[in-house]
Amino acid sequence: MSTGKIQFAEQDGTFVLKFVGEVRLTLCSTLDATIEKIFTALNFSAIVIDLTETSSVDSTTLGLMAKLSILSRQKVGLLPTVVTTNADITRLLQSMGFDQVFNIIDTPLPCPDCLEDLPPQDQSEEVVRAKVLEAHRILMGLNDSNREAFHDLVSALERS
Template sequence: MTTGKIQFAEWDGTFVLKFIGEIRLTLCSALDGTIEQMFTAVNFSSIVIDLTETRSIDSTTLGLLAKLSILSREKVGLLPMLVTTNPDITRLLQSMGFDQVFNIVDSPLPQEDDLTDLPVQDQSEEVVKAKVIEAHQILMSLNESNREAFRDLVSALERS
């Protein structure tokens, strides 16, 4: 059972993802699918990720957020905005090098009622493993510290 959720909305080409509670691997398939859909939208103009209600976030999710930033930079030439008011989450993001791939803001956004929950998706073990490996490889590409931190995990997953 998941203890967190991700909500999504789109307003005039601005895509908003709001992470609430403890964000874990169980939400990653839906998040990855939503990331892919965002970049196929005709009116795509910007991305805002709201982490103001996030209590914790796992490394696979962080890897998918890094993927989102890399795609945004490649496809439209902009860095997504990442909003965080939790000092622990901010410290984690900075330690992962996210200040290089996101515009990090510490002021909360106005509340929006139009957000809808992303569905939890059941995936095979192989699909989940591939997503975990991809997410961690993306994190490893951000800096040497991440490369050291996740090298053994990625090697073990690739061998299994």
């Protein structure tokens, strides 16, 4: 069982996702559903992903974060912001090419008091596999290094 959680708030046109602890595959359905919810909003001014209390994120979570950025640019022309104060997380984001698809800052923003834990969503193994595959395909599309790193995993998921 994952020890992480995702919190969410919407305040004055800004959507805030806060990842706490280890954010892994077990939260991918919750994160994906929240991404869909964000883009049903008619108008908003910013998307912030707060990683200041994140100890680790897996590649599925990174892929869904990239999906959020791509949708944000396509649908509303906004580049989301990632806040990270952990040097390891910052290096990971940069190695994945996230500096191309996010504004990455290291200054914590005032966090809304209204953050609420997102409830976990139980999904079938097939639905989770499809989300993992989508997330890794998105990561592969960011740069050649990711394409090489995740090629075998994506091929294996496509065969299963």
